Amino acid sequence: MRVAVVGGGIAGLSAAFRLAAAGAEPVVLEGSPEIGGKVRQARLGDLTVDVGAEAMLARRPEALDLVEAVGLSADVVAPEPIPSMVWSRGALRALPPTIMGVPSDLAALDASGVLAGPVTSTPLPVPDEDVSVAQFVGDRLGREVVDRLVEPLLGGVYAGHADRLSLRSAAPVISELGPDLLAGAAARAAAPKASGPALVGVRGGVGRVPAAVVAAAGFEVRTGATVRSIRRDGTGWELVVGPTTAPVRERFDAVVMAAPAPAASRLLAEVAPRAAFALAGVDYASMVVVSLLLEGADLPSGTGFLVPPVEPLEIKAATFSSRKWAWLAEAAGGATVLRASIGRAGDTAVLQRDDASLVDLAVADLRSVVEPGGAIGSVTASMVQRWGGGLPQYEVGHRELVRTVLDDVAAVPGLEVCGAAYEGVGIAAVVATGRAAAERTVAG
Ligand SMILES: Cc1cc2nc3c(=O)[nH]c(=O)nc-3n(C[C@H](O)[C@H](O)[C@H](O)COP(=O)(O)OP(=O)(O)OC[C@H]3O[C@@H](n4cnc5c(N)ncnc54)[C@H](O)[C@@H]3O)c2cc1C
Structure with missing residues (x-):
């Protein structure tokens, strides 16, 4: 069974991994030049750092199961037990x-x-x-x-x-x-708690997981392969894939839609109109992650801090990454790696700024928090990652919205959906939706 998996984020990759394990033939069609979606790494000076997700919930099994299945268990690490x-x-x-x-x-x-x-x-x-x-x-x-x-x-x-x-x-x-x-x-x-940390990371970064999934399962992945349309074709599906200048039609037996809600809504408009309409109602928060490499920083205790929106700062959180993750402290030598996030749902003005001004904004806010007793030091490298449409907003009534989508899609043979828009935005919850979509696809 050839299955088109639309979207190569962690939802699509975990669906493809499960499909391949069940003997199906998944083809991951990823529109951007890279797989992984919001699980992504980038260079910061000489270092490689996570610029999207950086930790996974360990209190539910799905993310760790995937990490184990792709051979990364030995690299699972707990954050330093320092409070925020x-x-x-x-x-x-x-x-x-x-x-x-x-x-x-x-x-x-x-x-x-x-x-x-x-x-x-x-x-x-x-x-x-x-x-x-x-x-x-x-x-x-x-x-x-x-x-x-x-x-x-x-x-x-x-x-x-x-x-x-x-x-x-x-x-x-x-x-x-x-x-x-x-x-x-x-x-x-x-109440008694499960032993072990609630969250874990991966030595070298959670962003290693997408490539490890592909390497372990060996399914076909195409990047730069934007899916333009999908339609029923007899008992299967015809997808139009690729750049607008050179689109290609291709046939599949089934489709797993693992793209975020706006893209899924557009692609499902003809085949599952009620689902498409509901998905169009899922709002997304856009944000920026500013990663900084600092020399001579003297940061307050803790692994970082959160900022309530009533406070007059633009940053909404800062993570002292090299204090949180021992592997990163080791890689950074004596330098400090810090990441600040800027932007909340509905707050798009700040994202219009250019990279240099976002770095300045983050540094100014960090100074006002840290410098009364400590120091930011000097910025020796910076990396600005914009996440337009970064996180779906589960607004009041979301559960009914998801029910509408899943019911409408369930009525269409050979079509499944998965991803962060449905039943949890964290990696573990997203992996669970990918896995379940694959299992339903194989079960027919
Ligand atoms: C800044 C940030 C920090 C986060 N931190 C954490 C964390 O520490 N821990 C945690 O558990 N979670 C975290 N999350 C949430 C988590 O990373 C995401 O919810 C999850 O990775 C989303 O996975 P996904 O596969 O559903 O979607 P995405 O990662 O959005 O993947 C969807 C993919 O579909 C592709 N696509 C879209 N349209 C098309 C099309 N037409 N054709 C082909 N491909 C298409 C996109 O290019 C993308 O690669 C974070 C999210 C953000 C933004």
Whole structure:
């Protein structure tokens, strides 16, 4: 069975990997010059660094299963066990323990000074219908918890706004805390946890995974192969692939659509119109990752810091990468590798700036946070990675939207969808959708 996998991000690659393992013949059609999508590496001075995803959830199996299957298990590494910080009310403060921003230790919260005043809890039932994360938490714990704890933590995953993101889809863990959020968070924090780190990386960078998947499975991958259209052709499919000047028609037995929602929506318009219409409603946050190589930096403790959107800074987070990942510290010698992210959903003006001004912006913000007691040092190399349409926004009602897409697609024989737009944006969740799409394809 020849299967066209549209999109060579981690969703498409994991689908192709599974298809090949099941004896099918996947062909990955990737529009850009490189596979991997948001799992990507670039040069920073003499170093190779991750400029998209840099860690994977270890508390669910899919990402680690894939890493193991492609022979990278020995290179899986835990981040250094150093806590993160939050920039709040004019100072860097220890990030108190929370469940996605809901405080689980009031004494630590008070000691941190992240909030101006104490939190009071108003227990309320968990509604049956979906609501925004901000409404749910704000009604129960007040707006300051939303602004200074939930927003930065949610922002770290979705680069979105708690006022729009869905409780059920973007923060289900909060809805599971029950009517009294503080009691629920404290109980959850006290419950026995799986041993080992929640997140892991790969020595040399998570961006090594896409090439390892291709090397391990040996399926066909074509880059620069933008899929222009797909249509049913008897029992199979005809795809138009390649540059507009020289498109090629090609036949396949099945299609796995692993492109992000806007492209998937366009390509599915004729074959699954209800799915296409729903996918057109998935908004994406664009962002920039500025990677810096620094000499003579003297950074505060921690592996980095988050910035609540109520603070007057452009950066929304900074990761002290060479402190977080021992392999990177070793590769960097005495230098410091730091990455700052800029941009949240709806905030596109900042992305219009040129690279040099984005670097200046990041450095200025970092200085204002770090330099009271430390130093940024001098920038010896920088790399600006723009992620237009970087992260899908799971807005209120997302679960129903996904149901509509999956139901409509399920009615079309030989067509499946997967990727970050559906059931989680993290690598593990995305790999799970790719794997499931492959299994449904093979099962027919
Ligand atoms: C800056 C950033 C940091 C992140 N950090 C983390 C992290 O640390 N940990 C984590 O778990 N997750 C992280 N994520 C999220 C995660 O990386 C992504 O959600 C995931 O990699 C998306 O995979 P995907 O395959 O669904 O989509 P993509 O990676 O977007 O891949 C889709 C591919 O489809 C291609 N395509 C589009 N249209 C067509 C077409 N018409 N024809 C052919 N090809 C097409 C695109 O070029 C692209 O390569 C991060 C995301 C970003 C943006």
